[in-house]
Amino acid sequence: MSLLSVISEGERRYICGGIDVGMRSDGRSCDDYQMISIERDVTHNCDGSAHIRCGHNDVLVGIKLEIESVVQLEDWNQCGRIDFSADITANASPMFEGRHGEDITNVLVTLFSESIPQCLDLQSLVVVPNKYFWVIHIDIVVLECGSLPSLIDSAAIAVKSALFDTKIPSVSAVAGDSEDFVVSDDMFESTRLDVSRVPLFVTLTRISTRYVVDVTPEEDEASIASISFAINSSEGIVYMKKIKSGSLHPEPIQHTHEKVQKVGQTLNEVLMMKLSSDSQNKGKISFSLN
């Protein structure tokens, strides 16, 4: 799933040998992430947005809110809805032109829509009971793709940052009419979502004898398969899915649970700390390509 279609036998041997002794090609250990740089509120026409860069991955997430009315009252489950969509731009590589990037975007959409909605309080998204509710549209744009396993992790960080950044306009009922409402235009009168339970993804990739975090495209070519874990601070691992078509032995996976929990907790803590520390608006931070 990268620009690299295949690597040489010499590179493969070097990568596998390095991981066996815990020293990867760039000096990192098997549990180290590359530096992640985050930027909030980049797209001003979105209600929430974030831009994440990590290694060769560059992801932009924009969140827009929409009010929808209940169609069939019996079928409705008394809560709002979250809708994911992902797009990989041909700017990343000509091979993503047209529909060719769908392999990657389908994986992202499936993983996130199966793991994230259950961790958000969707009942708070009801505007008028039995009538109107908020729909959160989360759009993921992949501007650059290194390897699919590391892209999943970066996209999850971007989604959580964007959800943290999302401002839900406050809604007030029109006096005298129990069904009508007014959406406030004031941007300071808004509420935020509680994202404390939103999970982050840690994708472990099996290369030679070990499981490795945050793989480069070359390492991804030398790998067998990957497993994506969704972890949040309160519940631990909430979701797990295997990526790629290699075969994995179940026993080593059990041994990785502790490591995955630890890495996931660290990631969650550090991210929340960074996002909270950025809350004071230091003025407009513009989108930079460097």
Added chain:
Amino acid sequence: MSHISNNVCIRLTSDVSSQLVDKSIEANYSSKDVKYVLPGDEITSDQTFMRGHGTYLSANDTDKQLIASIAGIVEPINRLISVRPLRTRYNGEIGDVIVGRIIEVQNKRWKVETNSRLDSVLQLSGVNLPGGELRRKTAEDEISMRNYLKEGDIISAEVQNIFEDGALGLHTRSLKYGKLGQGIMVRVSPSLIERRKNHFHKLPIGANIILGNNGFVWISQTVAEGSESGGHVLDFSDIPLQEREIMSRLRNCTLGLAKHKVMLNDTSVLYAFEISVQLAYHPKDLLMPEVIALIAEQTRHRLNEFERMDVN
């Protein structure tokens, strides 16, 4: 600034110093007499100069000026002025040493990816047979091409000729060229690699580096003298941890220098390596932007001193 726990480092984009980029351009600008131009910049009004690549005469009839058409550095050679682009695909010259990756196996030739506008061509007649024997290639050789080089393999080669359409013709007709074994490939811009007499460097720190003119750099372990086999016999034995650390450090230094637009040659890469060892950085610390900026700056400083001593 940034929170670094054991494994995870997250920082806000606004924290990353935006001065890093300006410093490298500033340093390059002040160290030598280079003139940077952008498309549309006037180079000279003097009509006696000949126009080279990257320039054109302005359309004004009254006062014709020589104007740059690309972003780059002005290169005056006697009365010819051309602009060398800062960012470009590799333009091959005959005699260049390149490192490339095989992308296709065709009838009596291989297609090699060298970061040029067209795929380069390595013909079956341009490779050595195992053992260095010299004979005409037979039909059996054609069929067993894939046994020697297949898709994904990395080779070092020399540019033999340039075809009419601009594609490069390569050859590996020397025992020092051929298929490469275990190592790390690093991609940088071709403009950062100087044309030198020797591109295969055995560094005293305990690693080998091949600086391909096309921007592909190959880092591998030190090979014993006289064991070059033209890539037919490859060493796949385990590489010990210390050597891996040296290679990782070298890789990060090379990428760091490339990011800060320092010309890559055996001297600059060696200086960067030594500085990173002196400052006691672990190879993975060299992935941090401020660390690599510091090392690039000190390397540039040391290279300038070396040049000044040379001149004196």
